[in-house]
Amino acid sequence: MYAYQQKQQPSLLDLFKTALFIVVVIVFMMISLSTGDLLWFWPVFDETPSNITVHCYGNDITLQPDTAIFSQLTTVFNKNFSSYKNWDSVSMSEISWADYKVNDQFATLVIDYPEKVRVHSIYKYFSNVDTLVVPLDGRHASSFSIFSVYNNAPGMGSFHVETIEPLIEFMNTQGVCPIS
Numbered sequence: 001m002y003a004y005q006q007k008q009q010p011s012l013l014d015l016f017k018t019a020l021f022i023v024v025v026i027v028f029m030m031i032s033l034s035t036g037d038l039l040w041f042w043p044v045f046d047e048t049p050s051n052i053t054v055h056c057y058g059n060d061i062t063l064q065p066d067t068a069i070f071s072q073l074t075t076v077f078n079k080n081f082s083s084y085k086n087w088d089s090v091s092m093s094e095i096s097w098a099d100y101k102v103n104d105q106f107a108t109l110v111i112d113y114p115e116k117v118r119v120h121s122i123y124k125y126f127s128n129v130d131t132l133v134v135p136l137d138g139r140h141a142s143s144f145s146i147f148s149v150y151n152n153a154p155g156m157g158s159f160h161v162e163t164i165e166p167l168i169e170f171m172n173t174q175g176v177c178p179i180s
Contacts, residue, residue, distance in 0.1 A: 011028050035124045041118045045081040051112040056177035058104030076170045085159040087123045092147035092154040106138030125157045135180050
């Protein structure tokens with residue numbers, strides 16, 4: 001009538017699995033709380049900008065949102081920025097931000113967003129930005145830096161991607177801004 005169940009012996013493997021699960025949950029929650037982002041581990045960036053300006057050696061080129069080139073550049077940038085990125089404490093100064101806009105020795109990609117966007121990472125920085133700035137030629141271009149701006153004020157730190165070559169190649173092949 002009654003089925004007799006044999007008592008299971010405690011297992012070291014089960015204890016290890018439980019402890020590992022608890023540690024993973026605690027680490028996940030600590031990072032989530034410190035970044036304010038439950039998706040801090042998500043590498044994909046797929047935001048749609050409201051405006052793209054290329055400061056091309058002293059000339060401003062504004063790409064219109066309803067054009068194919070705007071959409072293609074957005075795709076190239078998002079794919080490039082979705083790759084591995086490393087945060088660094090190197091920040092863009094007010095002087096650099098002003099230079100990027102007018103200096104005829106620099107080529108810079110400036111991407112504006114209609115609302116604050118978040119770049120998912122284990123760092124809280126880049127959690128509320130409305131502009132991303134990519135030096136294509138000139139100061140900081142060789143380190144593949146991407147800077148943030150909020151309310152026209154440069155943000156803290158920068159992300160470094162593996163390469164900005166896809167962006168430079170796009171600028172050259174589409175004739176937006178010839179970069180050597």
